[in-house]
Amino acid sequence: MTHNDELFARAQTAMPGGVNSPVRAFGSVGGTPRFFVSARGPYVTDADGREYVDLVASWGPAILGHAHPEVVAAVQDAAARGLSFGASTPAETELAEQITSRVGAVERVRLVSTGTEATMTAVRLARGFTGRDLVVKFSGHYHGHSDGLLAQAGSGLATLALPGSAGVPEAVAAQTVVIPYNDPDALAEVFAQHPGRIAAVITEAAAANMGVVSPHRGFNALLARTCHDNGALLILDEVLTGFRLGAAGLWGLQVAAGEVYSPDLFTFGKVVGGGLPVAAVAGRAEVMEMLAPLGPVYQAGTLSGNPVAVAAGLATLRLADAAVYARLDRAADELSTAVEDALAREGVAHVIQRAGNLFSVFWGEDVAAGVSDYETAVRQESFRYRAFFHAMLDAGVSLPPSAFEAWFLTAAHDDAALERIIAALPTAARAAAA
Numbered sequence: 001m002t003h004n005d006e007l008f009a010r011a012q013t014a015m016p017g018g019v020n021s022p023v024r025a026f027g028s029v030g031g032t033p034r035f036f037v038s039a040r041g042p043y044v045t046d047a048d049g050r051e052y053v054d055l056v057a058s059w060g061p062a063i064l065g066h067a068h069p070e071v072v073a074a075v076q077d078a079a080a081r082g083l084s085f086g087a088s089t090p091a092e093t094e095l096a097e098q099i100t101s102r103v104g105a106v107e108r109v110r111l112v113s114t115g116t117e118a119t120m121t122a123v124r125l126a127r128g129f130t131g132r133d134l135v136v137k138f139s140g141h142y143h144g145h146s147d148g149l150l151a152q153a154g155s156g157l158a159t160l161a162l163p164g165s166a167g168v169p170e171a172v173a174a175q176t177v178v179i180p181y182n183d184p185d186a187l188a189e190v191f192a193q194h195p196g197r198i199a200a201v202i203t204e205a206a207a208a209n210m211g212v213v214s215p216h217r218g219f220n221a222l223l224a225r226t227c228h229d230n231g232a233l234l235i236l237d238e239v240l241t242g243f244r245l246g247a248a249g250l251w252g253l254q255v256a257a258g259e260v261y262s263p264d265l266f267t268f269g270k271v272v273g274g275g276l277p278v279a280a281v282a283g284r285a286e287v288m289e290m291l292a293p294l295g296p297v298y299q300a301g302t303l304s305g306n307p308v309a310v311a312a313g314l315a316t317l318r319l320a321d322a323a324v325y326a327r328l329d330r331a332a333d334e335l336s337t338a339v340e341d342a343l344a345r346e347g348v349a350h351v352i353q354r355a356g357n358l359f360s361v362f363w364g365e366d367v368a369a370g371v372s373d374y375e376t377a378v379r380q381e382s383f384r385y386r387a388f389f390h391a392m393l394d395a396g397v398s399l400p401p402s403a404f405e406a407w408f409l410t411a412a413h414d415d416a417a418l419e420r421i422i423a424a425l426p427t428a429a430r431a432a433a434a
């Protein structure tokens with residue numbers, strides 16, 4: 001029995017499934033989850049002292065690599081000055097200004113602690129602003145675990161083959177209308193069916209919680225236009241993509257590519273906290289100023305804008321310059337090409353899909369022509385990923401423990417780290433082929 005095995009057995013007697021977030025339990029890939037004790041740059045080390053090249057990056061936040069010395073120093077400095085005041089601090093305004101200066105469509109920011117809170121607040125704001133109740137979401141998109149947003153919510157649920165969650169009252173679920181992604185007809189139809197009742201459409205900027213599925217060119221702009229024409233708001237969820245795909249997230253990349261549109265609200269998380277709990281709801285002033293204390297939409301948090309967490313986010317954003325994004329893009333090019341080659345050599349039917357520096361592999365003939373919605377994503381042969389995942393883990397590479405998750409690189413993935421991953425690919429590809 002390894003130390004990891006012992007720790008997992010003990011954890012299961014203290015915590016449901018031995019974890020504090022379901023996908024960590026290795027449910028879909030099987031085996032014993034690794035318990036990590038330290039991390040630095042592109043590497044994580046488990047309780048048995050084994051080092052892995054990490055392709056999870058804390059599910060996104062660790063864009064600079066783990067324990068970046070300047071981020072750690074900023075956190076230590078903030079911690080030494082006090083862990084939490086429950087009052088305003090100068091650094092909160094600086095972080096909000098970092099966001100408004102990077103994302104042109106954002107005029108006001110409210111800091112919260114998790115992406116779940118950010119999307120929950122965005123939905124409440126949209127309802128308060130429009131005086132309407134219905135929210136439209138896309139199947140396979142994940143926006144955190146608030147009751148109304150859990151319907152057909154992608155990775156965690158797909159991993160467990162659940163359509164939604166028990167414990168969500170029917171009356172609450174009925175306020176969310178789920179439609180297929182990348183389907184302009186379904187969008188037109190939902191607005192035709194519910195005239196004057198839709199408060200908001202919420203979408204991941206690019207879907208990355210059912211594997212990576214980009215919006216078709218022009219689709220996000222179509223959402224913005226349709227919402228505007230029908231008196232609804234567009235909430236662009238950039239919790240995962242924001243400040244990871246580029247300085248202004250996927251929205252920034254799309255605008256630079258000529259797809260000009262303005263979401264009414266954005267949600268951010270992950271990178272914006274640099275590995276500590278910070279997230280944000282942000283958007284145009286007219287909508288954001290509906291929030292208390294200015295307006296009637298209530299939202300609050302004991303630890304919102306926590307000074308230690310804000311220090312981590314601020315240090316991370318200050319360091320996330322053009323060179324960092326260029327490095328991430330290069331690493332994603334190199335790694336996705338190597339995976340493509342290894343799988344092709346073994347004749348494994350697959351498709352690799354990218355959104356900027358994020359990518360994932362869909363497995364099997366049924367999906368090899370490309371995936372643009374959840375209905376297709378769930379037809380992939382996840383069992384191939386299980387074999388691939390464990391072969392990589394045995395070779396010292398820690399991949400996301402589900403075929404429905406994106407692979408996360410960091411700017412610390414240097415040539416040595418990439419070479420270690422690439423060296424493991426032939427054996428893993430063979431395992432996937434079997």
Ligand code: PLP
Pocket residue numbers: 059113114115116117119142143144145204209237238239240269270279
């Ligand atoms: N929105 C998106 C697009 C996400 O990927 C996630 C988490 O993965 C969330 C919201 C929820 O964020 P959190 O886990 O911080 O609550």
